[in-house]
Amino acid sequence: MPNNRTLILRSRPEGMVKVEDFEVVDRPMPTPKDGEILVQNYYASLDPGLRKMLGATDGYWIPTPLGEPMATNTVGKVLESRHPDYKPGDLVTGTAYLQEYTAYAPGPMTWKVDPASRLSLSNSLGILGATGLTAYVGLLEVGRPLKGESVLVSGAAGAVGSAVGQMAKIKGCRVVGLAGGPEKCRRLIEEFGFDGAIDYKGKTREQLTAEIRALCPQGVDVYFENVGGIQLDAALACMNWGGRIPVCGLISEYNQTIDAEPMVNLFSIVGKVLRVEGFLSFTFKDIFPCALREIEEWILSGKLVYREHIADGIEAAPATFITLFTGQNDGKTVVKLADPTQI
Numbered sequence: 001m002p003n004n005r006t007l008i009l010r011s012r013p014e015g016m017v018k019v020e021d022f023e024v025v026d027r028p029m030p031t032p033k034d035g036e037i038l039v040q041n042y043y044a045s046l047d048p049g050l051r052k053m054l055g056a057t058d059g060y061w062i063p064t065p066l067g068e069p070m071a072t073n074t075v076g077k078v079l080e081s082r083h084p085d086y087k088p089g090d091l092v093t094g095t096a097y098l099q100e101y102t103a104y105a106p107g108p109m110t111w112k113v114d115p116a117s118r119l120s121l122s123n124s125l126g127i128l129g130a131t132g133l134t135a136y137v138g139l140l141e142v143g144r145p146l147k148g149e150s151v152l153v154s155g156a157a158g159a160v161g162s163a164v165g166q167m168a169k170i171k172g173c174r175v176v177g178l179a180g181g182p183e184k185c186r187r188l189i190e191e192f193g194f195d196g197a198i199d200y201k202g203k204t205r206e207q208l209t210a211e212i213r214a215l216c217p218q219g220v221d222v223y224f225e226n227v228g229g230i231q232l233d234a235a236l237a238c239m240n241w242g243g244r245i246p247v248c249g250l251i252s253e254y255n256q257t258i259d260a261e262p263m264v265n266l267f268s269i270v271g272k273v274l275r276v277e278g279f280l281s282f283t284f285k286d287i288f289p290c291a292l293r294e295i296e297e298w299i300l301s302g303k304l305v306y307r308e309h310i311a312d313g314i315e316a317a318p319a320t321f322i323t324l325f326t327g328q329n330d331g332k333t334v335v336k337l338a339d340p341t342q343i
């Protein structure tokens, strides 16, 4: 009987998450209960939002208990099923734990992966999974940009942001991104086809406001928010009347222990009649099949490109998780737990 190597939360991080907050331990193989499937996880997703589940209370999911594994999306193979819709051998993506084998009840983020897909299996955690769907529903269902409008994206070189910018281009918008450093800004223009890029590093709110105004001379109609802080405040100053702000995430706050700089442009929400709307992608589950088909078509036709950052082995997960908050990750970040071609 194989061991089940599992990444557990050893201590609650205070401020920036540390490698020592986690530990890899052996756990017994789980046994599926009625309504559950036992899955061998090939890849596990590392998302910034997981940081919100490591605190004692403040999150959007159940806080991870100390000594227990982190919940995350995985893709793998069903080994045993006590659920009528799944059978052994099915490839499946769903919300499991960061471990080699998980028994879980299929939920809103669980679906079968087509074994004949021309894209690699890991993509079902990224562009053809939660990441692509988050970009799609956040931009198209919440932000609802019209052809010719200006779209500003923060975290623009990240997994979600780079997909948002390209989808906005597909819809005929003018797109500007905020990203950290000249290399990521170059990538926004040359690789992802943005019209403009702003390096936010070391800039004040006033400098960011001036740069956004320069690159969006007609104002911003949709600001896709991944970051928060002074980027949000600067964007508020540049929004057009009736603008929309889909709030996908606020990564600049996830490891923050000190009070954020006060916002000075909040009244723009009232004065410009803005619609500021938080969203969680899984609440749009009904449109996932259609959205996934459209995203796959865009990829196969070369309209949508993406980067993947694959860390090898569960031991690499803590250090790789930290790179999401230092900007050293390079695209959708996943951990490889087993090689699907060898099993």
Ligand SMILES: NC(=O)c1ccc[n+]([C@@H]2O[C@H](COP(=O)([O-])OP(=O)(O)OC[C@H]3O[C@@H](n4cnc5c(N)ncnc54)[C@H](OP(=O)(O)O)[C@@H]3O)[C@@H](O)[C@H]2O)c1
Pocket (backbone or CB within 6 Å): 047, 048, 049, 130, 131, 134, 155, 156, 157, 158, 159, 160, 161, 178, 179, 180, 181, 184, 226, 227, 247, 248, 249, 250, 251, 252, 253, 279, 280, 281, 282, 323, 324, 325, 326, 327, 328, 329, 331, 332, 333
């Ligand atoms: N609502 C939903 O359903 C949902 C689903 C998935 C993700 N999200 C959210 O979407 C956002 C992006 O996720 P992702 O998967 O695209 O992440 P990602 O690809 O890992 O991108 C993370 C990037 O964020 C930037 N960043 C990190 N710390 C920052 C800080 N303090 N200030 C400014 N930028 C910072 C870094 O890029 P730079 O080098 O450019 O700084 C980093 O590479 C996150 O806020 C996440 O929580 C929401």
